[in-house]
Amino acid sequence: MTHATPKTRDDLFAFLDGLDIKHSTKNHAPVFTVAESVALRDEIPGGHTKNLFVKDKKDQFFLLTVEENATVDLKTVHTRIGAASKVSFGKPEKLMEYLGVVPGAVTAFGAINDTGGNVTFVLDADLMEEMIINCHPLSNDATTSIASADLIRFMEATGHKPLVLKVTS
Template sequence: MTETEPKTAEDLFRFLDSLNIAHSTKTHPPVFTVAESESLRDEIPGGHTKNLFVKDKKDQYFVLTVEERATVDLKTVHKVIGASSRVSFGRPEMLLEYLGVVPGSVTVFGAFNDTGGNVTFVLDEDLMKHDIINGHPLSNDATTSIGRDDLIRFLEATGHPPLVLKVTD
């Protein structure tokens, strides 16, 4: 496996197992929007996530992981997350290079592919009220459920100690 080849869901699950982090994954048809994924709610308990891949003018990259129905004010969120300027969405090429995923599959679990530490991960305070957090395991045709505290342990183990901040309205 080369450095640039994104890791797979199976690699992610092995990594979680190596950390003794309990996780469960449910496969489903690919979902690209929150609306499409809402059909899965009855089957998968916990907080469901929406992930925004953004950057500031100095090319600092962030993944904002929030509850799926929450809104993020992109005009002001930079003040909360410590960006140098207003943020805009990151380009798909950078998403693939840093997190190993394509648009529609942005996930907090992408930290696993960011071996260069290029991205800061921000978890919304409201999302972290859930005991279980759900995210795509590097592709949007499955949902992986993990404990809130284990998600933080996972991020720390990938070298991405997360910022837990109030980033939603």
């Protein structure tokens, strides 16, 4: 089965522009961990994200987008997100197949590549209190800032209804 080539950052920006969503992007050296990206904090205001790509035993996939320093209890989070069982991390192949990204570049913007609606997107309620949310634009060598309300508008435009739930402790 062949999959469409994942959309690029330019595709993402064109899509946002088409929705009249304001966004700004700062390029930087590739970052793979929250620790590496902390150096950018002074330059990029707003809520910074970490993303957990998880699945349940029925192969339902979820992307949890939370504030970078928040903790998610993987033993209990399934009770909040509607998973059929405890969750485990999804494999990199599925990450590429569904969201068009590699580990280290996981982002809520991956919704643009999930044309089959295979992933349920969960935005942490605490994160959504931030005016501005920062996510990778499908690659980890840049950070894109977008208003939290516009992030939801973007997801809805991709055919996803994100769940805004408190999934962190």
